[in-house]
């Protein structure tokens with residue numbers, strides 16, 4: 001698949017069919033994650049591929065708890081209608097765990113350890129694009145408490161659960177999404 005087609009065609013999916021993801025495809029998708037750039041090539045990620053029904057149920061319960069908290073905290077009414085069932089129906093969830101010890105020179109700078117998060121974000125996008133190129137749909141999901149997610153996934157305190165990627169075949173057409181006029185967000189210095 002043409003790269004630009006994948007970049008523009010990928011959409012966030014919130015409705016998955018139950019078809020499992022074969023090991024072979026999963027391997028290719030995870031490998032794409034490992035080819036992301038990272039500070040000092042430190043590769044500050046761990047990917048946990050979750051297909052366990054029980055663990056997906058726990059993730060759903062935590063996200064549901066977090067959603068209720070967010071409704072109270074933000075007052076955003078749309079969160080009341082936001083259904084999280086995709087966390088149970090997606091055949092696979094890939095958890096992306098970051099290691100703050102594997103950041104770059106930024107660990108000595110004012111803003112602190114950010115590089116490991118940037119690298120993990122690049123890995124997440126690689127995973128999204130590779131999955132799309134293989135005919136899968138994905139969702140980048142972050143509505144969870146890191147502490148609780150550590151407990152669910154058995155992640156040590158010093159590592160950071162940064163993202164959950166729901167992965168599977170789309171269960172329905174995804175609604176179109178637009179982008180702002182790109183001229184508003186681009187500036188040239190010549």
Ligand SMILES: Cc1cc2nc3c(=O)[nH]c(=O)nc-3n(C[C@H](O)[C@H](O)[C@H](O)COP(=O)(O)O)c2cc1C
Nearest residue numbers: 010011012013014139140141142143144163174177
């Ligand atoms: C850092 C990050 C966090 C996100 N967290 C969530 C989330 O918790 N739940 C969700 O449904 N979508 C989440 N998204 C997906 C965005 O809502 C989605 O990318 C955006 O609406 C644009 O739609 P598109 O991905 O189809 O282009 C997240 C995206 C990013 C980059």
